[in-house]
Amino acid sequence: MKPISTGFRAFVFGIAAALMLASAASAAEVRVMISGGLAAAYKELVPEFERATGNKVITAYGPSMGTTANAxxxxxxxxxxADVLIMVGYALGDFIKQxxxxxxxxxxxxxxxxxxxxKSGAPKPDISSADAIKRALLAAKSIAYSDSASGVYISTEMFQKLGIADEMKDKAKKIPATPVGEIVAHGDAELGFQQISELKPVAGIDIVGQLPPELQKITVFSAGIASVSKEPEAGKALIKFLASPAAAPVIINSGMEPIATASTVGAK
Structure with missing residues (x-):
C-alpha cells in the first residue's frame, strides 16, 4: 500500500479547517453506503479523512443493484x-429521479x-481481441460474473454481441454478493469477469487484463447526498475529499481512472 502524500494530508486538513469554521458543532457521524467498485480505494482514503476532520465514517457495503440483503x-x-451513496452512476441517477x-x-x-x-498459476487465455475472448469463453468449462453493473453488461450484451449467448446459459453464472475473484480463487470458475478494482484486492487469482476496447464497458461510479441525510455538509466534505486531485494516486493504484476534482465539487 502506498503511503498517503504530504499534499494529500494538507488537502484533508484544509477540509477540516473549513468544517471547523463553518460550525462549532461536535464531530459528525457520516453514514455511507458504497458498492464494491470503489471500495478498495475508499478503505485506504477514509481513515485519513477521519483523522483530519474528527468525523466518524460508518460504512455499509453492498452492490448498487439487486435483491440481496446488503444491496x-x-x-x-x-x-x-444514509448520508452519502457511492455507487454505479446510472443507479444513482435512478435514485435522483425517485x-x-x-x-x-x-x-x-x-x-x-x-x-x-x-486462478493463480492457471494458464492465461488470449484476450487481445473480441475473437480471442469468444474462443476463451467457449473453451472455458465455467465462467463467473457479478450481479452488479459489469455482470449485467456481460450477460445481457457482451455474450449476445459475440453470438454465444446460448452456449453461455449453462456454464456462465451470476455471483450475488460474493466477489467474483473469490469464486475463481476457490476453483469454482475458470474465468471471472468484474471491474479491475474489485479483482485486485482478491488473493489467489491472476488478473489477465482488461476486456479489449471493442468489448469494454466502462462503469462510472458516482457519489451523492441521500435525501434522508442528517449530516449533508459533512457528507459533501467527504465527497469533496474523495474527488480531490490529491486522492487520484490511490484511486489509480486501485485500477480506476479519476473523473472529478475538488473544484468541480465546490462549484455545486
Missing part, C-alpha cells in the same frame, strides 16, 4: 440511515474498466 436499494428500502438523492449533489468520481481473472 444498496434494499438497505434504503428497509430504512437504513427523490432519494439530492440532484445537485451528484459527483461522478471514477471510471472503472472490466477485467478478467483466472
Amino acid at each position: 444498496i436499494p434494499v438497505r434504503l428500502e428497509r430504512g437504513e440511515p 427523490g432519494k438523492v439530492i440532484a445537485d449533489s451528484r459527483v461522478d468520481l471514477v471510471k472503472s474498466p472490466i477485467g478478467i481473472a483466472v
